[in-house]
Amino acid sequence: MKILVCITHVPDTTSKISFTDGNTKFDKTGVQYIIGPYDDYALARAVELKEQHGGSITVLNVGEAETEPTIRKALAIGADEAIRVNAFPSDAFFVAKQIASVAKEGAYDLILMGRESIDFNGGQVHSMVGELMGLPSVSPVMVLDIEGSTAKIQREIEGGKEFMELDMPFIAGCQEPIAEWKIPNMRGIMSARSKPLQVVDPTDDGVQADVEVFELPPAKEAVKLVDPENLDELVNLLKNEAKVL
């Protein structure tokens, strides 16, 4: 089974978000970058599926050279080879076109992604790639089992889940508890250094959604503490001051 796992290179979940250059650029000062947490679930499941069914795992990132340490980490966790499309990931449409173009070349049985990236939180790329390739895409996937050429899937929906079956190839956007995150071991880290990482040029640069400027939410006022002995006052505040009850 040939699996393609698409990963993002994103600020750690505890990062403080700020901007520079008149709020037009993300401020990378002091920010640690990680594999997107949902992409990490996709990768972990790919490693398990490879253990069960054999095959190979390719990781793919659309990004500039700075993402390579993140890609190496994915190789250390268990991917066999990597491809980096050398371009800034400007919008979902652009990224989806790059992924679809690589994926068409590789004839993968399964394309795993995260349910969403944690920078732009679009949750769009998997469906866009699906549409570009004429393939089904399912997200967010909590359970993914393969039997022969068929997959059994549980997808989360509002207030519950959906059970589905479909034939490979297809695309899945993953989330917990699909697999446990895997931590690279020493052998993985050593071998990752010599695994192939191919850099390819982007296909074209149609960008349709362009960020002009960033904004931060207004600072929160200090909390109003209410005495536990005076909960009537709290109800009154919620009703008449905040007007939310």
Add this chain to the structure above:
Amino acid sequence: MAALAFVELEEGQAKKSSLEAVSYASEVEGSVTAISFGQMADGELDKIGAAGASKVLHVTDEKLATPNIMAYASAISEAMNKEGSNLLVLAKSSLGDPVAARVAIKTNAAMATNVTELPDTSDGFKVKCSIYTGKAFAITRLSSEKKILGLKKNAISIKEDGGTAEVEAFSPATDDGDFKVQVTNREKATGEILLPEADLVVSGGRGLKGPENWGMIEELAKAIGAATGCSKPVSDMEWRPHHEHVGQTGVKVSPSLYIAVGISGAIQHLAGVNSSKCILVINKDEEAPFFKAADYGVVGDAFEIVPKLTEAIKAQQG
């Protein structure tokens, strides 16, 4: 030329967030056509009209009665063509998101998601989108002629005086290729208020010690008509179902009021709640980081405070 709004029906009823999409489209474009699939309950047409749509394309084809992402995307693209719509507005959801992304490719439209406000059209078309899981916003310019907007909840309030909508039966062309995914079963909590849609949310964390203590959370939620949520460790330990888990890696909520009980307020939890209008925190540790993100707080033991708060609310409801 009318804008198109996708109205999701949940047990025959238009979802609140979908009515927000109708009102949003009507603010932007004036004339709005809605599209809905499956059975529609009595009175729903009036609501959709009041929210701002003058027409509802109603798809009653048996094959499309249950949600099907690929087939709905084809149908909505066809409807956009038919209506000459350059704008599609829908609410973010497990159905709306993938449908919108597919329609964007089919119609070559520019797409923005997590939209939180009406667009700025003074110079082109710019929308404000929530990014970094609510920690920032991006003012995004959409340059294509066709545009698709996925709305975050509470981006706009629902109109109640829009007008009346007429129904038009619509039977879109279906393609066998759109039915590759077989939904074999759907499990859904019924009768509950759905967390992503809820206007009020009561969430519990590890401070509640165990699943047997959720009774008081449910009582409070019931008293105010809220949905229940929880922190990640709580769903990891299976005290509560996974679909209740709020945060960076869970559901992102934007209710009017979020009540957090026995939750410390880790940054990953805050990421899921920071677009709430008002936050009330109940925690016995006055140093809990959640208080920094809260509007109101009570420092004390949840086991004493929550039942008393429920009583106080009931008393004031009379």
